[in-house]
Amino acid sequence: MNREYLRWYSQRLHRDMEMLVFGHAGAKVLVFPTRDGRFFEYEQLGLVASLADKLEAGHLQLYCIEGLAAETFYSFHRHPAERIRRHGALEDYILHEVLPLMAAKNQHDCTIVHGCSLGAFQAASLFFRHPHLFCKLVAFSGRYDLTMRVESFGDLFDGYYDDSVYFHTPAHFLPGLGSDWRLDRLRERDIVLTIGDADPFLDNNLYLSRLLGEKNIGHQLHVWDGRAHRAGAWRKMAALYI
Numbered sequence: 001m002n003r004e005y006l007r008w009y010s011q012r013l014h015r016d017m018e019m020l021v022f023g024h025a026g027a028k029v030l031v032f033p034t035r036d037g038r039f040f041e042y043e044q045l046g047l048v049a050s051l052a053d054k055l056e057a058g059h060l061q062l063y064c065i066e067g068l069a070a071e072t073f074y075s076f077h078r079h080p081a082e083r084i085r086r087h088g089a090l091e092d093y094i095l096h097e098v099l100p101l102m103a104a105k106n107q108h109d110c111t112i113v114h115g116c117s118l119g120a121f122q123a124a125s126l127f128f129r130h131p132h133l134f135c136k137l138v139a140f141s142g143r144y145d146l147t148m149r150v151e152s153f154g155d156l157f158d159g160y161y162d163d164s165v166y167f168h169t170p171a172h173f174l175p176g177l178g179s180d181w182r183l184d185r186l187r188e189r190d191i192v193l194t195i196g197d198a199d200p201f202l203d204n205n206l207y208l209s210r211l212l213g214e215k216n217i218g219h220q221l222h223v224w225d226g227r228a229h230r231a232g233a234w235r236k237m238a239a240l241y242i
Contacts, residue, residue: 001056006101012093013068019098022048023061027110027135028102029242030094031064032119035074039066045231050239060242063102065094069118073146073156080160088164091126099133114138114242116234120193121146121170128170131185138192138242141229143201144208145171151200171204174211183215191219192241196228 004021018039033041042048042064054060072087102111113134115123120142127137146156146169157165166172177183191212195205202223209221222241224233 001052008097010093010097012096013089017066017093017097019066020064021062021105022051022064023055023058025058025106025108026054026060027108027112028106029060029062029112029114029138030098030102030123031062032113032115032122033064033067034116035067035069035118037067037119039064046235047231047238050235051242054242061106061108063098065098067115067119067122073118080157081162081164083157084162084164084168087168091129091168094126095130095133110135112136112138112242114140115142116140117142117229120144124170125168127189127191128174128182128186129167131182131189134189136190136192140194140234140237141196141199141201142193143204145169145204147172148204150204153200171208171211174208174215177215183217186215186217191217192222193219194222194224194228194237194241196224196226196233198227199229 001022002024006019006021007016010017020039020043031042033039042062048062051060055062068090072083072090075083075086111134113123113127120139121144124137124139124142124144127134143153147161147165149155193205193209195202205221209219212219
């Protein structure tokens with residue numbers, strides 16, 4: 001299987017950024033790591049191996065990037081406004097550096113965005129904001145409202161709220177979409193969400209599913225047994241849904 005390591009200095013983020021690419025052809029998959037994960041996490045957790053057949057056959061090509069959680073949502077020494085600003089800078093990096101690189105390396109017309117846990121939020125936020133750039137969202141065990149409090153998970157903005165928080169939070173801005181080009185694009189896309197029936201984010205996933213249904217946006221919500229918020233479950237999900 002093709003495995004390629006890439007690193008370059010991002011002028012938008014003012015730091016070096018790293019990436020691993022797996023596979024040689026097929027639909028391109030932009031992969032976000034979990035909160036504590038890095039660009040090599042997807043391989044480390046065995047998720048690349050779970051897709052080995054598809055990668056070797058040229059059906060998929062993975063682009064595993066840094067999520068910068070410690071510089072964005074979990075950067076608690078920074079003011080919340082700076083946390084969401086840094087997340088916006090990461091989005092600019094993806095839009096103007098990562099996606100063009102993917103297009104240059106692979107001409108396939110399908111781009112999928114995917115993530116687990118916090119990476120599911122990042123993938124969903126990017127997808128719902130820019131649906132014209134993707135064919136499919138695959139999000140595992142996500143929380144789609146980082147202002148909500150559930151169990152030990154708190155409001156990652158400490159009560160702070162502004163337009164940037166609103167427009168990067170799918171559970172907040174989707175209800176406000178009326179006659180909008182995004183709705184037309186979203187109704188043409190594939191959306192796959194998974195969550196465990198004992199996961200603390202189950203209700204949030206059910207709420208997002210209800211929002212999508214109200215907007216006539218087709219999607220799949222797969223509820224797995226137990227918490228299913230772990231690599232063993234994600235390996236099985238990846239083989240089924242990507």
